[in-house]
Every structure is written in structure tokens, then in C-alpha cells.
Amino acid sequence: MLKFTISKEELEKKIAVAADAVGSRTVDPILQCLLFSYEDNSLKIYSADMQTFVISKLNVSEIEGSGKFAVDAKLLEEIVKNLENEQVLFEYDTGKLNLKSGKSSFNLSTYSDADKFPQIDIEDSGIKFELETSILSEMIDRVLFCASTESTMRALNGVYWEVKGNYLRLVASDGYRLALTEQKVDIDTDIDFILSLKSMKELDNLIKQTDEPILTVKFDHKKMSVTAGDIAVIMRIVEEVFPDYRRVLPKAFKTRIVFNKNEFLEALKRTMIISKRGSEKVQLQIIEDILVLSSQSQEYGKVKEEISVEKEGEDLKINFNPKFLNEAVKKVEEDEVVFNFVDDLSPMQINSKDVNEYLYIVLPVRA
């Protein structure tokens, strides 16, 4: 028997982070549950998908009894979000969970054997450091969209972490484009590893929802954990080798243009109206201080847009997948964007004019 009262607000906050780690199409139904467990005088909820684990301490009042139960995560999340009363009473006994709040009463089924819920721990003897929440949040934003969404490409279906010479670097690539961001950090060790896209999204979710300014990171060469206040995410690292990103970074540029971000994005948006009905290609043509964007569709017609640029180097004609340009340029946080071209067949580098903390590499497509 386990009985406790908790505020709707506290429960909602903790479930919001935990429920996202729950697998939606997992083989084992217990992974679709949240585990509530009262141990060492503290009530915790656990969620897990074998790669990513979330553990949260719950602040409760009037707790009685002991034990644990596992209940469907999405069901509980939906119920709690819609309750009217500020306080929720949980009463668990022999397989049945009663939930009372105001004039609402739910009698929920629980998973038959809560002991089957997977457990994970991280070694306390490993590497430990701290990161500012806002800095890690920004770094993840800059690279996450470039990671491959194909789960069969295990090395690219995630984000590469590299700590080296007091720099933290995050790199993501899907084979057609690459995102790199770095920050000086006070970490006195060299490590590198890959975290899966799913783990990264769960970590991002925790970071976006926490109010804690500082994160505690632990790493034991098999797993990494990030703790924000009373919520921790533990992620298994992906046992793969990330391709050497340094070999992709262009060294010498033939042409460099600087232009206004929004002007480019507006022109590109109109170009994409035709490209998405046709070749899925946009041609960039640099003529003096004009950048011409064009695209065509055999069925629907043609489009041509012009924007002014500052140019260094030679005129150039090159084709890209417009979606990749759009996503990368949108991520540039400043008003002025730089495109650096090697030639019409080599990867192009996109960066901000003034900030050196991040860059994007995009492969051209054939005309």
C-alpha cells in the first residue's frame, strides 16, 4: 500500500519531462509506463526507453506506506493535465491505483510486475563537470537539426560530443550537411562520444523545462548523465565512431559573400514555391554584387529572385537543396550571414559574419 498527496503543478512539471522519454512503439509495454517508487524516504518517478532514462524526485505531502507501481505514462499525463483541483490524492493497493482530485475519481490499472522496470545507474567514480544550462541549450539548438533521422545510420543518428583542450564541441551531420558549435569550458579532460538523437531530444526537453542555471554532468565511458535540480537524464552512449569532421571543413575559399539574413530567407521562401513543385533544387548565381536565386518546375514554371550582396572573389554558379540552405541560414543568430565557396562542386561553409562559435557545411547538388 502506498498513499500520498501531491500538487497538480509539481506532478505536471515532472511528468512533462519524464513522459517524453517513454517509447511510443516499444516492444515491452512496461516501457510505456512511469514507475513510481518510494525508497530512502523519497518518492521518485522513472521513465525509460533502454537508451535514455529519466529520474525525478517528487515533492509530496502526507506520504504513507511503501512500495512501487507502474502506470501508463500518456494516460496519467493526460489525466493530470486536465484535473481541476490543485491537490491530487494517490492511493495504490494490490494492482489498483486510485486517483482523487476534487469531484474527479479515477480507478486505473497498473502494470502487473513493477519490478521488471529497467534500472540504470552511473558510476560516481567517473568524470564530473558542470555546464551552464543556457550555453548547452544554445549549442544543442545550433546542431540538432543536422543530425540524420535515419536510425540505421547509427553514427550519424545522433550528436558527437568532443571535449578537448578546454573546448566543448558538438557536431551533427546527415551526410549532406554538417553543423559544428564550440564553447570554451572549464573541463580538464579529453573525451569524445556520440549520444543518440532520441537521447539528445530528451536532454533538450529537460534543459528547456528546467529553471536551474547550472547542470551537473557525469560520464563513465558507457553513459552520460545530466542533472538539473531534482531531475536527472541518464543516456547510454552510442558505440560507434563518428566520421572525422575536420576533413570536411573547407580550407581555402574562392568566393565569399555577405548578405542580410532576412532578405535571403524571404527570397529563398518564394524560390521554394517552385522548387518543391519541381527539381527540389535552387541555383545560386553570383554576378558582381548580386545574388540571383532561381528554380524551375517543368509543370508549373520558373522563378527568379535577386538580393544584394557584398562579394569577395570570383563570380560563381552553384546548386543546392533549398531546404538545407533554409534550415542553416535560419539558425544564424545575427543579421549578417556569410557564404564561403571553394568551387561549384565542393562543400560550402555558412557562418555568421561576427560570431565564430558555430558554422554549417552544405554539399552542393548537380545542376
Added chain:
Amino acid sequence: MLKFTISKEELEKKIAVAADAVGSRTVDPILQCLLFSYEDNSLKIYSADMQTFVISKLNVSEIEGSGKFAVDAKLLEEIVKNLENEQVLFEYDTGKLNLKSGKSSFNLSTYSDADKFPQIDIEDSGIKFELETSILSEMIDRVLFCASTESTMRALNGVYWEVKGNYLRLVASDGYRLALTEQKVDIDTDIDFILSLKSMKELDNLIKQTDEPILTVKFDHKKMSVTAGDIAVIMRIVEEVFPDYRRVLPKAFKTRIVFNKNEFLEALKRTMIISKRGSEKVQLQIIEDILVLSSQSQEYGKVKEEISVEKEGEDLKINFNPKFLNEAVKKVEEDEVVFNFVDDLSPMQINSKDVNEYLYIVLPVRA
């Protein structure tokens, strides 16, 4: 050759109404086009789906030449919405449409034979009357959601219009529920007909977007047209007989309850968390001045909610599809809602406590 300049705002407004009448999966590709036609010194755009036709006059400046062209509606809508410049220049010549605005230039394909675009007209000798836009808008809102969405049920896949004894009545039903609304009008004739759901949605779309306070309606026993300023919708009536709605309206009630709308909707929302995972049924049980809502799911559990009601008549237990209760009660515009029950197997009537202009009938389901 046809050449004109038009403001982006004017074009966007007219296309927004016209493009919705375009069929998305029609057999004839010309029905996915907008027809631009310069005739009698006025430029008009036409859209059509064989049931519903929209004709709009365009205010243009600097028009030259003559003729007509048909261009893909969704493509043009998307282009116009994304243009940056306030003025758009159209130049049509021998199958090619050039569209220029600021530094944007589009060269669009047009439909090969614009003369194939279907034409429709309404007889000027028919019935003609006026309606206040706001009143018709409200009436459509009250009934449209109850119309059947199954196009094979031709009589129910639309809205029944009845003008009789100086009342305009709109009725919609999908066989499980019915919505009825009426308003006193100054129309001195008796007519009744069905308009298809597609036509009604297009009419609703016109009404929601116009600023005109008064609509002109024409009816020639085959078609109905509604004109708002310089936009007209012409709708073919559906040649079917609508079931006699008067036979469905309950006469004598055994139980009547009055309750607060939002309290009921909140309780129902929580009940639906379980019902949608189970039987898709909600049980209403009236005991004295309490209404108990309950539902169950074999897999997930049970829910029970209570709200206070004012009751007249006997206690009662009855089951409904919660979606139908939710949609009908949401449409009640006042705070107090009335449920009128004949018995546990007969249709139940939902209405506002104070306003008599509309009501809903919902069939119960078996326990």
C-alpha cells in the same frame, strides 16, 4: 495579351475566398485553376468545383489588352501570400503568365484552353431577398458540425434550408444527432432545399471573410447565390429530400436538468480520457441534484465525475457517445445548459436555458 497591376492586399483577399472552392482531387485539372477573365470592362476571377462557384471582381489599375487565362490556384495563392512588394504586375501572352513584384519574377504555365472553364449563371427572375451577414454566420455555426461528412448520404451530407411563415430555419443531421436553428426574417415566400456540405463551407468561408453587413440571396429552384459586395458564391442545390425533422423533435419530457456549461464540459473532458481508450461511451446518471458522468476501459480503468444540477422530474440513467455531447454543449452560447430526457432510449434534447433560437437532438447508445 492581357496586362494589369493589382495590389497584393486586394489579390490576397479575393484569392483567399476563391481558392477554397477549388477541388483538390478533381478529375479535370482546369477545376484546380483560377480563371482570370477581362470582360465588360471588369476583371473577374472564377473558381469552380461543379457544385460551388465563386466569382469575384478585382480592383486593378493600368489594365491593357483583353482575354482570359487559367492558372493553378494553390500555386498562385502561395506566391501572392509570400510576395514582399505591395504591387504585382501580371502580363499574360500566348500561354505564359509573367508575374513581377519588386525583385521577384515568376514565369508560370497556364492551362491550355481557358474556354473550357465551366460557366454558371443564376436566373434574375427568381426569388431574391436580403440577410444580415452576422445572423446567417451565427446560424451556420450552430448547425454545420452536425451534418454528415459521408458524401454517399446525399440528403444528410449538407444543410437543409427552410423558409416558411417568415422564418428561416437551418437543419443538419448525420442520423445520430440533429441541429436546428431558426430566425424571424422578412421573406415573403415558402421554399426549402438542401445545400451540400462543400457549398455550405464555401459560403461560410465567404461570410467569415467579408466586411459587408448585408448579403443578397437569389434562388431559382436549381441554384442559390449569395453576394457580398464584389464576391458571389453560386451553389447548385442537392436534388434530394431531407428527412422530416419535425418527427424527430421530442414532445414530452420525463426529466429535465439545468447545469453550468463549463463545469459539464470539464467533467466530460476528463471522462473522455477513459472513454476514448475504451467503450467510446459515457454514462449519465441523475440522482437527486447530482449528475454523475462515468466511463470505463477494460485495459485502462474507470472514471467517475460529479456535477451539481437543478432537476425536474425523475432520476435517470442513460448512455451517450461523449463526442456528440461535447460538440453540442460547446455550441450553447449561454452559461446554462438544459438537457431534456424522454426516457433512457429516446433522443435527448439539448438547448440553452434562455434562448430559443437553436436546439440539438442526440440519440443515446445502448449500455
